[in-house]
Amino acid sequence: MNPAYVALESGHVLEGRGRAPGTARGELVFTTAYTGYEESLTDPSYEEQVLTFSYPLIGNYGVREERFESDRVHPRAVLARELTDDVAAWLESEDVPAIDHLDTRDIVTDVREGGAMKCGIAVGKHATPDDAVAELERCQAMSDHTEIGEQVSVAEHAVHGEDNDGETVALIDCGVKGSIIDSLVARNATVHVFPHDASAADVDAVDPDVLFVSNGPGDPKNYPQAASLVETFVEDTPVAGICLGQQIVARALGGTTEKMTFGHRGVNQPVLDVESGQVVMTTQNHGYTVADPGSHLEVSQINVNDDTPEGLDGIEHDVITRQYHPEANPGPEDTLGFFDDVLAMATQSRNSPRAIPADD
Numbered sequence: 001m002n003p004a005y006v007a008l009e010s011g012h013v014l015e016g017r018g019r020a021p022g023t024a025r026g027e028l029v030f031t032t033a034y035t036g037y038e039e040s041l042t043d044p045s046y047e048e049q050v051l052t053f054s055y056p057l058i059g060n061y062g063v064r065e066e067r068f069e070s071d072r073v074h075p076r077a078v079l080a081r082e083l084t085d086d087v088a089a090w091l092e093s094e095d096v097p098a099i100d101h102l103d104t105r106d107i108v109t110d111v112r113e114g115g116a117m118k119c120g121i122a123v124g125k126h127a128t129p130d131d132a133v134a135e136l137e138r139c140q141a142m143s144d145h146t147e148i149g150e151q152v153s154v155a156e157h158a159v160h161g162e163d164n165d166g167e168t169v170a171l172i173d174c175g176v177k178g179s180i181i182d183s184l185v186a187r188n189a190t191v192h193v194f195p196h197d198a199s200a201a202d203v204d205a206v207d208p209d210v211l212f213v214s215n216g217p218g219d220p221k222n223y224p225q226a227a228s229l230v231e232t233f234v235e236d237t238p239v240a241g242i243c244l245g246q247q248i249v250a251r252a253l254g255g256t257t258e259k260m261t262f263g264h265r266g267v268n269q270p271v272l273d274v275e276s277g278q279v280v281m282t283t284q285n286h287g288y289t290v291a292d293p294g295s296h297l298e299v300s301q302i303n304v305n306d307d308t309p310e311g312l313d314g315i316e317h318d319v320i321t322r323q324y325h326p327e328a329n330p331g332p333e334d335t336l337g338f339f340d341d342v343l344a345m346a347t348q349s350r351n352s353p354r355a356i357p358a359d360d
């Protein structure tokens with residue numbers, strides 16, 4: 001097996017077993033998910049990150065395309081305790097370096113204590129620790145990837161569920177997971193997927209019943225066009241968002257976001273619905289959070305572990321967002337009702353257009 005090195009911003013250089021060759025750099029993050037490696041590896045929200053799996057065996061049920069969330073692997077490199085040959089071969093075919101036989105407990109401890117950090121990776125017959133350090137030195141901070149939307153968004157307007165006769169959704173693609181589109185189409189919606197920087201005129205042309213801002217990688221401040229669409233449409237069109245979408249909606253309506261120390265990535269994050277008192281288990285993948293929802297949104301759901309906002313409702317506008325992934329790929333499926341709520345909000349608004357408030 002090839003030599004393999006990981007150089008961390010904390011100064012450590014780790015050695016492991018090379019499973020797919022190449023060099024890479026990115027922000028080092030970890031997920032505690034014990035299933036769903038195909039979904040995670042094809043989730044566009046992992047763009048420009050190096051993904052560590054804390055669960056010790058990854059790949060034990062193979063690699064099947066029907067579970068992919070997009071058409072390629074997005075993390076820049078993959079770190080694990082043990083990768084199966086199937087997964088290693090898949091990553092090699094995608095030119096994504098992979099390393100196993102690492103002490104992932106050590107990596108997770110470093111990230112929990114030092115926060116998500118830059119790292120450099122070198123894997124190959126002639127790879128050296130210095131090669132990994134050279135990659136680390138060229139690594140950019142996540143917030144400095146100002147054009148990241150361009151890397152993951154559709155190039156052109158595309159339509160899904162054309163023959164459906166339900167609601168018309170204008171989905172702003174900042175790196176959407178395929179199962180979000182599938183969840184809407186399965187509920188009889190027609191989904192128009194627009195590039196992250198679509199013009200208001202192009203979106204308006206499909207006469208949407210709801211503007212839906214997708215998940216996606218990086219810092220929400222780097223999606224100014226998507227935020228400006230929210231500002232424009234929220235006055236008379238319902239707005240929904242997932243993950244990055246929640247963060248973009250909050251910023252557009254006067255709220256603020258901030259980077260978390262190491263984020264939430266896993267499939268068992270408990271979320272409390274403030275009004276009903278119900279707790280649901282959720283899939284998550286984010287490193288930023290809404291710090292202050294501002295005066296137009298209220299927090300409807302919170303993370304049980306750290307109280308961060310997991311759901312927002314509009315106070316005077318029709319808005320609902322989630323920080324977690326209600327599309328539940330991979331499960332748990334407690335949260336799929338979000339899509340019914342979004343489409344019900346759209347139906348209601350279509351049937352009773354907002355009354356223009358009288359001047360006082």
Ligand SMILES: NC(=O)CC[C@H](N)C(=O)O
Nearest residue numbers: 215216218243244287288
């Ligand atoms: N899954 C997502 O949409 C991620 C949102 C954002 N990029 C974050 O890291 O917080």
